[in-house]
Amino acid sequence: MKTWQEMGFQREITRDGSLTLKTEGTSSEAMHHSGGALEETLFIYGEPLREIFSLLPKARIFSLGLGLGYVEFVTAAQAILAGKDFEIVTMESVEPLSQVLKAFLRGDLSDGEIKSDLENVLGGVSEKTGVSKDLLFQELGRALNEGRWDIRGAFGEDSVPEGRFHGIMYDAFSSKTSPLLWTEEFLSNFWGACANEDSLVSTYACTGNLKRSLKKSGFQLDARSGFQGKRSATLGRRGIFISPRDS
Numbered sequence: 001m002k003t004w005q006e007m008g009f010q011r012e013i014t015r016d017g018s019l020t021l022k023t024e025g026t027s028s029e030a031m032h033h034s035g036g037a038l039e040e041t042l043f044i045y046g047e048p049l050r051e052i053f054s055l056l057p058k059a060r061i062f063s064l065g066l067g068l069g070y071v072e073f074v075t076a077a078q079a080i081l082a083g084k085d086f087e088i089v090t091m092e093s094v095e096p097l098s099q100v101l102k103a104f105l106r107g108d109l110s111d112g113e114i115k116s117d118l119e120n121v122l123g124g125v126s127e128k129t130g131v132s133k134d135l136l137f138q139e140l141g142r143a144l145n146e147g148r149w150d151i152r153g154a155f156g157e158d159s160v161p162e163g164r165f166h167g168i169m170y171d172a173f174s175s176k177t178s179p180l181l182w183t184e185e186f187l188s189n190f191w192g193a194c195a196n197e198d199s200l201v202s203t204y205a206c207t208g209n210l211k212r213s214l215k216k217s218g219f220q221l222d223a224r225s226g227f228q229g230k231r232s233a234t235l236g237r238r239g240i241f242i243s244p245r246d247s
């Protein structure tokens with residue numbers, strides 16, 4: 001496949017010049033804020049990832065929703081900048097998205113719109129983080145080959161990953177599109193099973209269910225503004241990520 005349309009997506013450029021996708025159809029949700037796919041990723045997930053790699057020698061990251069892989073490229077960039085190791089488990093329900101990103105990193109993607117767009121995602125993250133495109137490409141490709149980056153299928157009640165994570169980048173579609181993923185019970189069970197004692201949970205969303213589930217699981221919540229006009233985002237801190245001043 002060479003175009004997003006052949007995969008059933010509509011391609012849109014966000015205000016920062018980066019790219020987002022939408023499933024074709026009127027009721028579908030865009031993967032990113034129209035103000036900037038890359039800027040939003042850096043704002044919501046970049047800083048927590050930087051913090052994680054500054055404190056831990058090796059971090060295990062969970063990323064919900066591969067989309068265009070912005071979160072994964074930013075994870076690799078922050079790990080490289082800190083000189084640290086990482087493992088990522090990504091869950092993505094649309095299998096062709098996982099396939100094209102894997103093919104891209106293996107150098108197997110044929111020329112066309114998709115390849116050129118993924119090169120732009122890579123270039124954008126490289127430019128904003130100061131990590132060279134070659135290094136980012138090699139590092140994520142190596143993580144994939146070595147099994148340190150595992151891209152799995154749909155996330156849900158029966159597919160919670162094993163083990164615990166230091167960073168949970170919860171970038172699911174909203175509760176309107178994916179109601180189960182935002183119920184208090186589902187979230188509480190997930191933090192209970194998969195969040196490390198020392199962990200950060202970051203998401204663009206800020207709902208009552210989310211905040212209650214995090215607090216009940218022992219997370220302290222940062223007051224955090226949302227990206228470009230969204231009311232607020234959420235960052236939950238537990239263990240070593242709670243500053244002693246605030247505990």
Ligand SMILES: C[S@@+](CC[C@H](N)C(=O)[O-])C[C@H]1O[C@@H](n2cnc3c(N)ncnc32)[C@H](O)[C@@H]1O
Pocket residue numbers: 030031032041064065066067068069070071072091092093094097153154155156171172173178
């Ligand atoms: C907001 S976008 C994620 C954007 C992505 N983090 C990035 O860096 O480009 C949400 C993604 O979640 C995927 N998705 C929707 N429901 C899912 C589920 N139950 N499990 C895993 N992925 C899901 C969608 O296909 C979409 O790619």
